[in-house]
Amino acid sequence: MTDQRAVTVWRALRQRPLRFLVSAWPWRCWVYLASGALLGYVVLIALVLLVLGGMALSVVGVGLVVLTAAALYGIPVGALERRRLRLVEPVPLDRPHGALPAGGPLSWAAGRLRERATWRELGYTVLFGTVFAAAGFAVVLVLCLAALLMAVPVLAWALAPETVMIIPGEPIRGPLDALLGPALGLIAFALSAYAAGLLAGLQVRAAEFLLAPREDGSSARVIELTRSRARLAHAFEAERRRIERDLHDGAQQQLVALNMTLGMAEMELRERDSPAAELVTRARGEVRAALTQLRDLVRGIHPQVLTDHGLPDAVAEVALRNPIPVTVDIDLPRRPPEAVETVAYFTVTEALANAAKHSGATAITVAARHERGALRLLITDNGRGGAVPAAGTGLQGLGDRLAILGGRLVVSSPVGGPTQLRAEVPCSA
Structure with missing residues (x-):
């Protein structure tokens, strides 16, 4: 009604x-x-x-x-x-x-x-x-x-x-x-x-x-389901942030302390010319590897740079770690809402990961603009093309995640390339 x-x-x-x-x-x-x-x-x-x-x-x-x-x-x-x-x-x-x-x-x-x-x-x-x-x-x-x-x-x-x-x-x-x-x-x-x-x-x-739109019973149910899905997504995102904070402030700090303790033990054993020094050195290397993996995991859950500096710096950091050269062109007049910024970041990271695994591209471009109340992303690679959202490459999940906030994902990937991903998220979401 x-x-x-x-x-x-x-x-x-x-x-x-x-x-x-x-x-x-x-x-x-x-x-x-x-x-x-x-x-x-x-x-x-x-x-x-x-x-x-x-x-x-x-x-x-x-x-x-x-x-x-x-x-x-x-x-x-x-x-x-x-x-x-x-x-x-x-x-x-x-x-x-x-x-x-x-x-x-x-x-x-x-x-x-x-x-x-x-x-x-x-x-x-x-x-x-x-x-x-x-x-x-x-x-x-x-x-x-x-x-x-x-x-x-x-x-x-x-x-x-x-x-x-x-x-x-x-x-x-x-x-x-x-x-x-x-x-x-x-x-x-x-x-x-x-x-x-x-x-x-x-x-x-x-x-x-x-002259105004009407909501019948089915429309009301659809709206309630959409709101319920959005609430679940927000709850999931809050849980991700909590896990990231616990790992960053808890397990990561403990591993850093363990690495320092093993370093002091290694110095003490080497002064005594003990054969156990090699075992401690190996243990320090494993701790450093675990610490690196944990930092990558924390960054994948929710990068701190996204919270502190926003989408352009967070995407630039991902681009530096990507095996394919990435050109970043993000020009936003202001920071979008947190939920919009988060879904845009993970859209970019998933797209870059897919391109690195499947496209065979030698160059990728990431552009973002704020137009008519929406954040618009354009991710282009010069790979072999042929990407299909239903083929299990993660594109379907990206589309579902964008849809929660009223956004959409359009994939253009003819055989032979190039592949273009156009994502649009209303900033009012």
């Missing part, structure tokens, strides 16, 4: 009815209703012409196209109304239509005709061109009458008092007689303001019901 939040203009009208009259709300509502009255009649005339034209041209076979255009006519009207609604409702309405697969105009039209949102928008178009346009026109007439009552009597008394009579048969004889008109004008002004607020709020409600 649509969000049944309180309409902003109704809330302003209910909380401070007197202050509402001297605020900007009446003017915003009048502009909204006046423009709606004019636009509504234009929309209605265009819709009637489309329907009549489609019926008339049906005998020559073109009518179906025109009637299809009439059925889809509500889509641009709905888009315009969602933008115009910002005059009286600060919270924007989302677009109710889903994404369609790539195709021509016929496939687009067929996809849109199958959506319920298209028919709701058409219903709103009819309602907008008839009921709301007429009601808005009536409110504007009351406003014009209020302006006339407030201005005309005073002007008439000043210029030609014998030409205007507020009360039939009694001309205006002085300024006090002329005050009756402005008094009635103020009353009409207040009535017009309150009527404009009520009608604008009613139109907001209708737009929320017909």
Whole structure:
């Protein structure tokens, strides 16, 4: 169901009815209703012409196209109304239509005709061109009458008092007689303001019901599953960070201390020319190897450089360790959110590891930019190509991880190369 939040203009009208009259709300509502009255009649005339034209041209076979255009006519009207609604409702309405697969105009039209949102928008178009346009026109007439009552009597008394009579048969004889008109004008002004607020709020409600996306039972379940998956991913990431911290501060420090102790023991045994010195030397070498493996493991769980310095430095460090030369071109105006930065880092590391194992490439390029509210990654290698996400190369897992944050992964890898991985993660995730 649509969000049944309180309409902003109704809330302003209910909380401070007197202050509402001297605020900007009446003017915003009048502009909204006046423009709606004019636009509504234009929309209605265009819709009637489309329907009549489609019926008339049906005998020559073109009518179906025109009637299809009439059925889809509500889509641009709905888009315009969602933008115009910002005059009286600060919270924007989302677009109710889903994404369609790539195709021509016929496939687009067929996809849109199958959506319920298209028919709701058409219903709103009819309602907008008839009921709301007429009601808005009536409110504007009351406003014009209020302006006339407030201005005309005073002007008439000043210029030609014998030409205007507020009360039939009694001309205006002085300024006090002329005050009756402005008094009635103020009353009409207040009535017009309150009527404009009520009608604008009613139109907001209708737009929320017909032009906003709806969540049925299946959509709600999908949303809850997506949120649950995101919570599990965040919990998993927090556990990874805890393990990394424990290994870094616990086991790694103990191995460093053990290595120092063995070093002192080695020095003592060599001074005594003991044959056990060789065993201690070998033990120190094994400790150093274990320490190196542990550091690599900690870095793989969550590198400290990513936390301290951000994505560019973390990717640069990975590039230095990669067996294939990597060119890093990351230019971000600011650090993305932690979850986005983490998934971007592991996308790069997995892509570099796959390229080193399977591509046979001699050069790799990693580029990252922040565009239209999303972090976009482009990883390119000049290898043999032929990478398939479903082939178990880790690309499917990358796509799943990106999908948790609403991102996507596009792989282009023709046989013979080059291979391009395009990853996009919304920074709002």
